[in-house]
Amino acid sequence: MKENLDPNSIxxxxxxxxxxxxxxxxxxRGKVFEVFLANIVTLVSAAILPSVFNIENNLIFVxxxxxxxxxxxxxxxxxxxxxxAWVSSIKAMNQIKEHYIKHFEGLKDAFKWSVxxxxxxxxKSSIVFVQSIFIMILNSINVSLIIYFVFFTGFRLLxxxxxxxxxxxxxxxxxxxxxxxxx
Numbered sequence: 001m002k003e004n005l006d007p008n009s010i011x012x013x014x015x016x017x018x019x020x021x022x023x024x025x026x027x028x029r030g031k032v033f034e035v036f037l038a039n040i041v042t043l044v045s046a047a048i049l050p051s052v053f054n055i056e057n058n059l060i061f062v063x064x065x066x067x068x069x070x071x072x073x074x075x076x077x078x079x080x081x082x083x084x085a086w087v088s089s090i091k092a093m094n095q096i097k098e099h100y101i102k103h104f105e106g107l108k109d110a111f112k113w114s115v116x117x118x119x120x121x122x123x124k125s126s127i128v129f130v131q132s133i134f135i136m137i138l139n140s141i142n143v144s145l146i147i148y149f150v151f152f153t154g155f156r157l158l159x160x161x162x163x164x165x166x167x168x169x170x171x172x173x174x175x176x177x178x179x180x181x182x183x
Contacts, residue, residue: 007104010097014111017093035075035135042068058149065146072139076132076174080181083128087121094118122182132178140170 042064094115101108113119123129144163152159 007100007107010100010107011110014093014097035138058153061149062146065142065149069139069142069146072135072142076135076139076178077181079128079132079135080178083126084121084182087119090118091115122179136171136174136178139174140167143167143170 090113094113097107097111098115101111119126144167147166148159148163
């Protein structure tokens with residue numbers, strides 16, 4: 001079996017993987033900025049449009065923020081499931097690397113990750129974690145804005161702590177869902 005194994009093939013595959021993930025990381029940064037920009041534009045529009053167009057009925061904003069909330073849930077789900085798929089792929093790659101290392105001891109130093117040293121799915125130092133926290137915050141703001149547009153008019157300082165409670169509850173629920181989806 002060892003005669004059929006070519007150490008160069010796995011080194012080339014590992015280099016290609018590192019190159020591909022570097023390229024994907026650049027793409028992901030652009031996508032994160034787009035989501036941020038879309039949410040900020042919506043938040044600013046929601047704050048300004050009622051006074052500019054004399055919109056008396058806040059129902060349109062309730063539906064806009066419900067839509068953004070649903071979009072946020074789907075995005076969070078996609079992020080977590082892609083992270084789980086990535087970890088599964090890394091496990092498979094590391095299993096193959098371990099097989100090669102068993103037959104070619106000198107390859108051990110060529111690989112950054114092994115089965116025992118690979119990142120965890122719920123790593124708090126990953127870009128996915130930062131993106132997920134960002135989505136959790138925006139989605140929790142959406143929850144607070146839905147409540148604001150359903151129950152309040154105008155602005156008073158008292159609204160900040162009142163709307164902060166559903167924000168915190170929403171954030172905690174989002175975080176717990178995130179943790180559960182990554183298992």
